[in-house]
Amino acid sequence: MTTILIVEDEQQIARVLQLELSFEGYETIVTHTGTDGLLAFHDQPVDLILLDVMLPGMNGLDVLKRIRKHNETIPIILLTAKSEIQDKVNGLDYGANDYVTKPFEFEELLARIRVALRFTTKAAPKQEQALEFEDITLNEQTREVWRAGHLVELTVREFDLLAHFMKHPRLVQSREQILNAVWSYDYFGDTNVVDVYIRYLRQKLDQPFQLPSLLYTVRGVGYVLKEAAHEA
Known part of the structure; x- marks a missing residue:
């Protein structure tokens, strides 16, 4: 509708x-x-x-x-x-x-x-624009996200945040950089909003499927999207 x-x-x-x-x-x-x-x-x-x-x-x-x-x-x-x-x-x-x-x-x-x-x-363009990283697929045209074959329902802001990370994989970014890129208007608040939305993404992408998180916290810096760590 x-x-x-x-x-x-x-x-x-x-x-x-x-x-x-x-x-x-x-x-x-x-x-x-x-x-x-x-x-x-x-x-x-x-x-x-x-x-x-x-x-x-x-x-x-x-x-x-x-x-x-x-x-x-x-x-x-x-x-x-x-x-x-x-x-x-x-x-x-x-x-x-x-x-x-x-x-x-x-x-x-x-x-x-x-x-x-x-x-x-x-x-509207007919072509689909899909981003892939590990087992995550993000389609910018349909605004659908899949994790390991499972459809993941995200809000507009959660989708935009994940899309930003998938366009810049393995790049460590500060909260200020993320806030400026995703919250592109003049956001009147502190950078804690980034932490909140990272938690939302982890809850929706990882926990329901018991899969390792691909969004890592870099202490003292910010966050990065990278391959899951595998124990030897």
Whole structure:
């Protein structure tokens, strides 16, 4: 089912959008600030984003720019006020697919959503991009991960972290390097978040199958993906 992320600070508008889109058969995720919208985008898979421009804290255009650094293809439709002409121009320049002016007719919004999704589907590359290391296979196109023939369910952030390691095998990286590469936006927090997600990956990749971990801790430095150690 298609999932739409709604980033709208006016809760009444957000609730109406959620109800109407759910009625049309879409899954929805609702956030009310730019920061929460960005976190939701990174933490769970979505197919399209409805993004209000005027948001508290981090505004919609900043959110748009940060998402485009990470993902160039996900369709993003801006929700703008009638007077925000420059914001509309800037939004399209920054990579928005379309915009809808408030107040808008829901049928028009639906039509724009269908067009954006249809265009993205047609433009999607057909080739599959698979990364392999030891008994782990990661497919960037389907976003599937397999360990020793077992399908592993990962969140968006867990997938991106594993993909980063698989693109840089045997390279020891500090927490700061990992944070900068995977959490590509300005993350307001400490590097302990890396430790947390490494633990999540180990729990999902190793423990269920009683397999040795391929993600090693390098004390005083960070982490590395390398071949499992075999006892003599």
